[in-house]
Amino acid sequence: MxxxxxxxxxxxxxxxxxxxxxxxxxISSNCSFLEMLDILNEQLVLKGDEPVAFxxxxxxxxxxxxxxxxxxxxxxxxxxxxxxxLHMRKFRDGDTIVVEPWRAKPFPVIKDLIVNRNAxxxxxxxxxFISVNTGGIPDANAILIPKEDADYSMDAAACIGCGACVxxxxxxxxxxxxxxKVSHLALLPQGKAEASDRVQAMVxxxxxxxxxxxxxxxxxxxxxxxxxxxTNIARMNREFLGAKVGSQKKRVSSGGGF
Amino acid sequence: xxKLNSKIPEGPLAQKWSNYKDHINLVNPANKRKLDIIVVGxxxxxxxxxxxxxxxxxxxxxxxxxxxxxxxxxIAAQGGINASKNYQNDGDSVYRLFYDTIKGGDxxxxxxxxxxxxxxxxxxxxxxxxxxxxxxxxxxxxxDNRSFGGAQVSxxxxxxxxxxxxLLLGAYSALSRQVKLGNVELFERHEMLDVVLVEGxxxxxxARNLVDGNIERYSAHAVILATGGYGxxxxxxxxxxxxxxxxxxxxxxxxxxxxxxxxxxxxxxxIPVHGDYQSKLTLMSESLRNDGRIWVPKRKEDVExxxxxxxxxxxxxxxxxxxxxxxRYPAFGNLVPRDVASRAAKERCDAGFGVGETGLAVFLDFxxxxxxxxxxxxxxxxxxxxxxxxxxxxxxxxENPMMIYPAVHYTMGGLWVDYELQSTIPGLxxxxxxxxxxxxxxxxxxxxxxxxxxxxxxxxxxxxxxxxADQINVPRFKTDxxxxxxxxxxxxxxxxxxxxxxxxKTADHFHKQLGKIMWEYVxxxxxxxxxxxxxxxxxxxxxxxxxxxxxxxxxxxxxxxxEKAGRIADFLELGELMAMDALNREESCGGHFREEYxxxxxEAMRNDEKYMYVAAWEFKGENxxxxxxxxxxxxxxxxxxxxxxx
Numbered sequence: 001m002x003x004x005x006x007x008x009x010x011x012x013x014x015x016x017x018x019x020x021x022x023x024x025x026x027i028s029s030n031c032s033f034l035e036m037l038d039i040l041n042e043q044l045v046l047k048g049d050e051p052v053a054f055x056x057x058x059x060x061x062x063x064x065x066x067x068x069x070x071x072x073x074x075x076x077x078x079x080x081x082x083x084x085x086l087h088m089r090k091f092r093d094g095d096t097i098v099v100e101p102w103r104a105k106p107f108p109v110i111k112d113l114i115v116n117r118n119a120x121x122x123x124x125x126x127x128x129f130i131s132v133n134t135g136g137i138p139d140a141n142a143i144l145i146p147k148e149d150a151d152y153s154m155d156a157a158a159c160i161g162c163g164a165c166v167x168x169x170x171x172x173x174x175x176x177x178x179x180x181k182v183s184h185l186a187l188l189p190q191g192k193a194e195a196s197d198r199v200q201a202m203v204x205x206x207x208x209x210x211x212x213x214x215x216x217x218x219x220x221x222x223x224x225x226x227x228x229x230x231t232n233i234a235r236m237n238r239e240f241l242g243a244k245v246g247s248q249k250k251r252v253s254s255g256g257g258f
Numbered sequence: 259x260x261k262l263n264s265k266i267p268e269g270p271l272a273q274k275w276s277n278y279k280d281h282i283n284l285v286n287p288a289n290k291r292k293l294d295i296i297v298v299g300x301x302x303x304x305x306x307x308x309x310x311x312x313x314x315x316x317x318x319x320x321x322x323x324x325x326x327x328x329x330x331x332x333i334a335a336q337g338g339i340n341a342s343k344n345y346q347n348d349g350d351s352v353y354r355l356f357y358d359t360i361k362g363g364d365x366x367x368x369x370x371x372x373x374x375x376x377x378x379x380x381x382x383x384x385x386x387x388x389x390x391x392x393x394x395x396x397x398x399x400x401x402d403n404r405s406f407g408g409a410q411v412s413x414x415x416x417x418x419x420x421x422x423x424x425l426l427l428g429a430y431s432a433l434s435r436q437v438k439l440g441n442v443e444l445f446e447r448h449e450m451l452d453v454v455l456v457e458g459x460x461x462x463x464x465a466r467n468l469v470d471g472n473i474e475r476y477s478a479h480a481v482i483l484a485t486g487g488y489g490x491x492x493x494x495x496x497x498x499x500x501x502x503x504x505x506x507x508x509x510x511x512x513x514x515x516x517x518x519x520x521x522x523x524x525x526x527x528x529i530p531v532h533g534d535y536q537s538k539l540t541l542m543s544e545s546l547r548n549d550g551r552i553w554v555p556k557r558k559e560d561v562e563x564x565x566x567x568x569x570x571x572x573x574x575x576x577x578x579x580x581x582x583x584x585x586r587y588p589a590f591g592n593l594v595p596r597d598v599a600s601r602a603a604k605e606r607c608d609a610g611f612g613v614g615e616t617g618l619a620v621f622l623d624f625x626x627x628x629x630x631x632x633x634x635x636x637x638x639x640x641x642x643x644x645x646x647x648x649x650x651x652x653x654x655x656x657e658n659p660m661m662i663y664p665a666v667h668y669t670m671g672g673l674w675v676d677y678e679l680q681s682t683i684p685g686l687x688x689x690x691x692x693x694x695x696x697x698x699x700x701x702x703x704x705x706x707x708x709x710x711x712x713x714x715x716x717x718x719x720x721x722x723x724x725x726x727a728d729q730i731n732v733p734r735f736k737t738d739x740x741x742x743x744x745x746x747x748x749x750x751x752x753x754x755x756x757x758x759x760x761x762x763k764t765a766d767h768f769h770k771q772l773g774k775i776m777w778e779y780v781x782x783x784x785x786x787x788x789x790x791x792x793x794x795x796x797x798x799x800x801x802x803x804x805x806x807x808x809x810x811x812x813x814x815x816x817x818x819x820x821e822k823a824g825r826i827a828d829f830l831e832l833g834e835l836m837a838m839d840a841l842n843r844e845e846s847c848g849g850h851f852r853e854e855y856x857x858x859x860x861e862a863m864r865n866d867e868k869y870m871y872v873a874a875w876e877f878k879g880e881n882x883x884x885x886x887x888x889x890x891x892x893x894x895x896x897x898x899x900x901x902x903x904x
Contacts, residue, residue, distance in 0.1 A: 012815060028533055030652075035535050038766070045764045045819060050811050053818060055325060057498040059538045061646060062423055063329040078649070085649045110469055111816045114325075118446070121326050125438045129431035130390045134310040134715050137384040141345060144399030154392040154417060157424060161328055185390050 001027045001088055004096040005040065007052055010109050017109065019098075029089040033076060034059060034066065036088055053112040059084040061225065064160030067167070068113055069100040074164035074223045082162060082225045102163050104172035106210045117163050119209045120177060127201030128181045130191050149187050156183035158226045165220035165228075171212030176220040178202050179236035180228050186239055196243035203240055261515065262874055262889040265676040266370040271895045272352075275374045278677070279720055283727030290315035293726050294478035294734060296463055297321070298450045298505050301330035302422070302707060303690025304484030305429035306714025312436030314719055316726075319476055320433065320442055321465055323449040323500055323821075328430045331486060331498040332690075332710060335422025336543035336643065338404060338414035339386075339707040341379040346403055350411040352376045357896060359705060362408040362595050363670070363698020364848035364864065365898050366518070366872070368891060370677060371695050378716040379708050383415055385715055389428035393417050404548055406703040408595035408903075414704045419543055419642045425707055429714070448474070449821065450505045451749045453481060453512050453686060456741045460686035464745045466753075468821065471814040473749055475742045477735035479726060480685045482718065483509060484710075487669035487691040489522070491829045491836065492781070493773025495666035496528060496541040502825040503832050506673050506692050514681040515874040515887060517674035517694030519832065520840035523701055523849050524782050525667035526599035529650055530619040539665040540650060542622070543643055544703040547592045549627035549636060550660070552599070554611040554620050556580045564613055571613075571621055571659050582606055586859075590903040597700040597849045597862070598903060600664035604782050605860060607663075614661045623659035664782060668706060670697040670849065671839075674874040674889070678721035679713060682874075687722060689713035694872065699848025753813055756823050761806030765822040768803045769829070772796065776833055784840050785853040792837040800830040835875060835884060842886065845869045857900075866898060 002025045010017030024043075027036055034056050041051035057065040061082040068083045070076035076086040091097065099113065107115040157180070165176035182199050185191030191198075214233060221230045267278040285293065293316050297308040300322040308320040322330060342355035355376035360367055383401070387393065393415050394402040403412040417424035436442040447468040454462040454477070462477035488503035489495035510516045527542045555561050556578045563569035582602055584591045594602075603620050606612060613619050628636050633656060637644070644655050651661070672694040673681050679695070681688050690710040697705065779792035803826065811817045846855045846862035847869070855863045872889040 028535065030532055031535055032537075032650075035537050038537055039535055042764055042766065045808060045810055046762070048810060051819060053816055057324060057329060057500050058331060058334045059499060060334055060496075060540045061649075062334050062420065063324070063331070063498065064326075064333075065324065065329050080645065081649050085646070087649070087652070089652065114816065117325060121328070121434070121444075121446075124328075124431065125434040127438075129435040130388065131435060132385075132388045132432075133313040134306075134385060134432070134719065135381070137381070137388045140343070140380075140383045140387040140393075141400050143387065145395055146399050147395045147397050150392050150395040153390075154394075154424075157390075157392050157417075157427065158420060160423075161326065184392065188390055188392065190388055191390050 001029055001091070001093045003027060003091065006096065006098045007113070008100045009052070009112055012111055013108055027088055029087070031088045032059070032084060033070070033086040033088065034084050053114050055114050056084055061085045062160060064162040067102050067115065067162060069102060069167055071098055074102070074167040075225050080225060080227050082160070102167040104166045106172065107163060107166065119211070120161050120163065122209060123174065123178060123202055123205045124181065126205035127198040130185060131194060143189055145188060153184050153187040156180045156187070156228065156232050159228050160226055162225065164223050164225060166211065168219040168223035169212065170217065170219070171215060173214045174206050174211040175214040175233050175236070176224065176228055176230065178206050179232035182236045182239055183232040186235065195239060199236060199239040199243050261682055261876070261887050262674065263676060264368065264889060265678060266368070267677065271369060271373050274370050275377055282720060282724035285723050285727050285730060287315050289730040291317060293317065293729060294319065295722065296476055296478040296481045297484060298463065298482065299330065299484035299486060299692070300327035300430070300433065301332035301484060301486055301690060302426055302429055302710030303714045304330070304482070305426065305433045306711050307482055307484060307689055307718045308442050309429060309432035309436050310715050310719045311722065312439070312441035315441065318436070318442040319445060319478065321445045321448045321450060323447065323468065325447055327433060327444055327446060328427060330426065331501050332426045332707070333423045334498065335707055336419045336541065337545035338406065338416035338421045338704040339382065339425060340406065340413050340702070340704045341383045341415060341708065342376055342413060343380050343383060345401060346412045348411045350413050354411065355379060355413065358409050359696070359702060360698065360896055361901060362702040363700050364862065364901055365698065365866070365870070365893065366847055366891065367696055367698030369893060369895060374717070375696050375709060375712050378712045381716055382708060382711045386425055386428050389432055391417060391424045391428040404545055405593060407544055407547065407593045407599070408702040414545070416545065419545070419640055422707060425711065429711070450485070451824070452508045452745045454741050454745045455512055455683065456735070456739060459684045461735050462737065462742065464749050469816055471812070471817065473746055475737035475746060477737050479729050479732060480687065480722060482687045482689055483673065483692050484689040484714070485692050487672070488829070488832060489666045489669050491772065491833050492666040492776045493769050494531065494536065494539050494777070496525060496539050499538060502828070504825050504828045506688070507828040507832055509673060509681065509683065509686060511877050512683060513877065514683045514686060515674040515876050516671070516835065517872050517874045518671040518839065519836045519875065520780070520843065520850055521670035521699050521848065522666060523596055523668035523670060524600045524664045526596055526603055526664045527622060527662045528665035529647065530614055530616065530661055530663040540646065541665070541667060542647060542660060542662055544596070546622060546640060546643065549631070549639065550592065550622040550624050551581055551626060552583050552592055552620055552622055553579045553581045554606045554613060558610060561611055561613065565615070565617070571623070572625065580606070580611065587903045594903045595700055595702060600782060601851060603664055619661040619663045621659040622662045624655065625659070628656065668701055670694065670699060670701055674872065678724065679717055680721065680725065685725065687718060689718060699850050752824070753820065756807065756820065756827065757809055757813060759804060759807045761808050763806045763808060765807060765809070765819055765826050768799055768807065769822070769826045771799045772826070772830055772833055775799070776836070780833070780837050780840055783851055783853050786841065789837050789841045793834055796830060796834045796837065803827070803830060839873055839875065842873060843869055862901070864900070
């Protein structure tokens with residue numbers, strides 16, 4: 001297969017970026033999208049040009065490293081896959097393919113197609129956890145968790161933190177990402193103890209980092225490679241309202257470094 | 259002088275760990291915060307260690323090359339994690355998990371370490387549940403289990419086909435909490451390029467900031483390497499693209515001994531190779547062997563008909579199918595350990611019964627289970643794996659059997675460590691896949707997650723205190739010591755040397771060449787002539803690499819080609835050591851199959867008299883032959899037998 005690629009090139013965070021066009025021929029339809037970029041890069045390096053920088057690691061759809069906004073869709077035109085699982089057979093011979101980085105203010109470009117998603121880590125650090133130290137834990141079967149709750153929790157926990165939801169959203173909202181973590185923990189008895197503090201802390205951090213508001217367009221769910229449902233956002237809103245905004249308790253650090 | 263003191267505690271096997279814990283030196287809370295620990299790698303071992311040590315009050319700096327600590331490759335583990343809870347009332351116990359692990363490792367692992375691993379396995383499940391890991395449950399609300407290879411009990415806990423992801427996110431959340439509490443500082447997109455020794459002890463690292471190319475210095479009272487395995491020496495493997503050996507290889511060159519480098523796990527169920535542009539291989543979880551049956555056609559004419567599309571797999575009648583694992587190993591059937599299953603697949607394909615375009619594949623068939631349990635049950639158990647297979651291969655595994663073939667997956671070898679997980683460099687600890695410790699010559703499925711978390715949550719928090727107890731009066735280290743100057747200069751010199759080659763071939767070109775040699779001669783079947791050839795050819799590739807490598811761009815910016823080149827330079831050296839180690843070990847054991855040493859039935863034939871030891875290699879300088887040291891393995895609580903899964 002032959003393709004025309006229009007790829008966003010940007011030397012670094014400060015430089016101005018632009019689209020550069022490349023022609024690529026004789027690509028197997030069984031090639032993955034990233035393998036196609038590998039081939040392009042091999043050619044660029046041999047010509048003495050700089051290869052296109054893009055994020056990738058596990059190449060099996062689970063680490064959440066790969067991104068790319070392809071022809072207007074985060075992770076490309078296929079459904080329920082990450083870019084590393086997207087294959088060239090999803091395109092037509094002769095297609096022009098436009099490749100951009102995630103576009104969102106809280107995700108600044110580092111180079112070419114690579115963005116900084118550290119904001120997601122900061123949201124988790126704000127409260128996306130259950131406060132337990134290592135050891136001294138009762139037997140795992142001491143807590144009974146109805147299968148249904150565990151399953152719903154797992155549905156939300158499947159989020160890979162790739163940022164496609166933010167990239168898909170016209171407001172660059174991180175609601176789906178935050179809601180997935182809030183739901184994952186709030187649905188489990190272990191997570192209930194600090195559910196109210198958690199949702200407030202995470203939402204506050206999300207706002208502080210400059211993510212936009214949710215206007216219920218559902219683009220995030222449609223583009224999510226793990227098909228995380230927006231019902232999680234409804235659940236988070238319930239948690240948030242139930243938490244009585246501003247009721248978050250001041251904490252004395254428990255365990256560690258006291 | 260014997261360099262290898264394994265420091266196995268006194269007392270009967272079952273009491274060793276308790277005895278050890280009862281008698282170690284501890285550090286009081288006020289002193290803990292004066293002590294710094296560097297953790298390199300944030301997978302299961304690294305994240306759990308950093309979180310646990312931070313919770314104790316130590317000041318931790320954690321490094322990873324990924325853009326977020328949540329993305330370490332532990333995240334890709336699919337099937338599950340073993341623990342000897344005996345929730346199923348099917349006869350499991352600490353001893354049985356210990357026994358299965360030693361036997362699965364073909365009697366090449368250290369008894370005391372493995373027993374400890376089995377002992378703390380239950381705590382890992384408790385800990386993970388407390389952190390919110392949504393393990394699969396029964397309708398009554400209790401935890402569910404499944405079976406994995408090499409065991410006759412159901413002791414594997416799982417979270418759909420994403421157990422590694424969920425366990426890692428659990429450890430990552432604990433780590434994130436310690437970041438918030440100020441006990442852990444994270445350094446993402448940082449790659450460790452050397453370990454710094456001061457007066458013989460590990461006291462810091464040199465790391466490259468992958469965003470701006472800065473070479474940075476970090477000091478600490480002790481260093482933990484939890485940087486994973488080196489399967490990418492084969493180029494194609496199930497590892498992440500960035501997984502590499504550099505951290506442990508640099509430590510090796512600073513004096514840490516490397517244990518059993520040739521012990522590599524070839525996983526039997528991966529999606530077969532399909533083209534020379536392919537960048538990695540995808541695993542299909544071992545858990546699939548719970549409900550999938552492995553077979554190839556019995557008749558060569560059916561093989562031909564399949565290849566030419568004249569026949570579909572389901573057209574082949576039962577009597578013309580060879581369920582070769584069930585035939586050869588009736589007691590364990592499709593759930594034999596990985597090394598056995600991989601060799602059996604290779605044997606059938608080599609004999610001309612392989613399927614698929616290349617003839618290098620076998621069927622993994624769910625038709626019988628779908629008929630017995632219904633499609634929805636299979637979907638619930640393995641849905642994400644079936645989807646992954648469908649997206650990659652473009653064929654529906656609910657309709658047609660999967661095609662699978664063995665691929666490089668895990669490395670049992672790694673830096674040699676004693677009972678305290680300390681390497682031969684004082685103050686340098688090694689955890690998870692990066693060390694050699696618990697799996698012998700073959701790891702059982704669902705045991706990597708167990709070991710990584712055991713090391714991080716429950717072993718290092720004790721053993722590091724024992725090491726740090728007499729360090730409380732050592733003030734924080736400055737990074738302007740001459741040792742840091744020297745290490746940084748060496749790192750810069752290597753980077754400049756790589757950049758200055760200015761040749762005509764990309765880093766991947768050499769990596770692929772190395773991978774082909776490794777797979778051909780140091781892969782599933784090894785022999786003397788092939789291994790000797792491998793050493794020779796690897797040296798040639800290495801020479802070419804240093805003459806003809808091309809790296810575009812600058813050193814002072816994000817430069818993926820430079821990152822790759824540095825890693826491949828180390829893989830080229832490691833590959834040679836692996837071949838040497840495989841040459842030395844004139845026996846077959848676990849994943850190490852020397853074709854000269856097999857039973858008449860084609861099973862691995864050990865030589866316990868000569869090789870019941872850990873081969874620990876010592877670096878002797880560039881272009882010098884490394885020296886091998888032996889740690890004899892003693893089995894006091896277990897009878898050493900030929901492995902039998904029949």
